[in-house]
Amino acid sequence: MVRWIKTAYMICRQILIKNAFVIAGPERFFPDGFVYLKDGAVASSGRSSNCPMIRNATVIDACGRVVLPGFINPHMHLYGQFAKGMSVPRMASFRDILEKLWWKLDTALTEEDIYYSALLGLIESVRSGVTTVFDHHASYGSISGSLGLVADAFLKTGVRGSLCFEVSDRHGGKKRDEAVRENASFLESCRRHVKMNRRYPLRGMVGLHASMTLSDHTLAESRREMDSFGVGAHIHVAEDVDDRGAVRRLCNEGILRGGTIAAHCVHINRSDLDLLKRSGAFVVHNPQSNLNNAVGVAPFIDMHRKGIPVGIGTDGMSASIAGDVKLASVLHKITMSLRGGGRAAISAGFAETKRSVMEVNPAIASEMFGMRLGVLKKGAAADVIISDYIPQTPVTDLNLWAHMLYGVMNLPVRTTICAGKVLMKDFEMKTVDEEKIILGARKLAKRLWDRI
């Protein structure tokens, strides 16, 4: 039984955020500004002196704090939340990490675990100002209806989401077919919802694990599903050395193309960079996960230089994107330096992380949802956050990203609004009973740990 279809989508109200330091986009800011939200969209934003007279709006005084578009996490695994603190056997390779941790965990998840795990990850998302999550789900012990449970958690918390089930041949043909059907069934439901309401906060993609666990037959079937629903795939690409050659194969099979998200792309060569560029696919860089799994460092700077649209995600290491963004901003100084980058190495990563976070992540989400996301201008989605940061030094066009990196990313988010709905106000969750969920989740996690 897919429960999420019955869940109501709440209609938003008018909200006026005043006395704010508004960062409206990559090059646009108003030190004394306002943002006016109406019917789930930005009605206007700008200098306080231009703020229109508005009646009946809920007024939020930002008290000089930074107000900016909600963050976007283009690669996340909500199903992995119960792994926090779980004891794991000794790992000798990336394959070990998959087999002894993630595949074991995902197969052991019950329906209740799936729902609670997603709730936990989404609460952390709201708390860190992430208003759009591209989730990559796996639960091979409970496949049918699992995306409905994840969707329930999205609708309950109010976060915008793109969902998919990671299809793989690793458990045989029967389970693979069930996973393919789960994607199709969710995509069909989404299609119906979006037809009725184009602002519906959920979308679907064709989820695929990685080239190394997918047969030609499965890739062909998935491509047909992509064609049928007009969506891209969400897939891990060349994350480990075992998956080298994936870019060429997935291009040949028509999986890497416009609308597809290729997470990682660590083990790629020059011709892969050309293929990625030509494919039109988005790449998502997840540096914390890559370092944690000791798989290597993706050629993030090369991808930017090539003009490949590369965003930054978390791969489930965290729901907050701040850690990965800050790491990406410094990590590539070392990789460029080791390559003999000289003085250019010192500045490597600064402009690139800005582009990834403020342009590419919004582009990925805007394409998915068919509306402007990641910017505070008229007509864009009313996804807005209030950071606890009040700029302490002068802000200019040239140092705006430095204030984001060393100011906004260092301090908590106090208020999160998505689609015009207040999800958290002054650090208090408004859509869910956080304490109750955590208590419930702790019991479920203990039982899950005992089972595996």
Ligand SMILES: [Zn+2]
């Ligand atoms: Zn991943």
